[in-house]
Amino acid sequence: MNHTLDPIWDTVDDLHTWLEQESDLPPQQETLLRMLKLTEEVGEVAQAVVGATGQNPRKGVTHSWQDVESELCDVIITAMVALRTLTPSASEVFAGHLRRVSERSLGAAS
Template structure:
C-alpha cells in the first residue's frame, strides 16, 4: 500500500473513533464533504482571477492547488469509508480511465 493510502487509513481510523453519528450518517457526511471542498475550489478560483468585482483578487493559484488537494483527500476518505480496498478500487478505476483514453487516442 502506498503511503498516501496508509495516511488515509489512519485518518479514517481517527475519524471513526471521533465520530458521534451512526455509521450510515458518517458515511453520507464524508461523501458530502467532497461537495463542500469542491465549493472551496470554486471560491479560490474566483478569488485568484478577481472575478468577484467587489472583492478583487483574494486568493492565489497556490490556494487553488491546496483546495484541489483537499478535494482529493475528502474523496479518498469517502472511498476508504466505503471499502477497505480503496487503493485497489481506485487503481482499477484509474486503469480503466487510462485504457479508455488510450483507445480514443489510437482511434484518431
C-alpha cells in the same frame, strides 16, 4: 507494480481511523456526510478560483493559484477518505478504476 502510492493510502487509512474514532454519529449517517463533504471542498476550489481571478469586483483578488492547488488537494484527500469509508479495499478499487479510465482514454498501450 508501482507501490509509490502505498504511503498515501496508509495515511488515508490513518485519517479514516481517526475520523471513525472521533464520530458519535451512526455509521450510515457518517458515511453520507463524508460523501457530502466533497461538495463543500469542491465549492472551496470554486471560491479560490474566483478569488485568484478577481472575478468578484467587490472583493478583487483574494486568493492565489497556490490556494487553488491547496483546495484541489483537499478535494483529493476528502475523496480518498470517502472511498476508504465505503471499502477497506480503496487503494485497489482506485487503482483498478484508474487503469480502466487510462485504457479507455489513452488506449491499451498505456
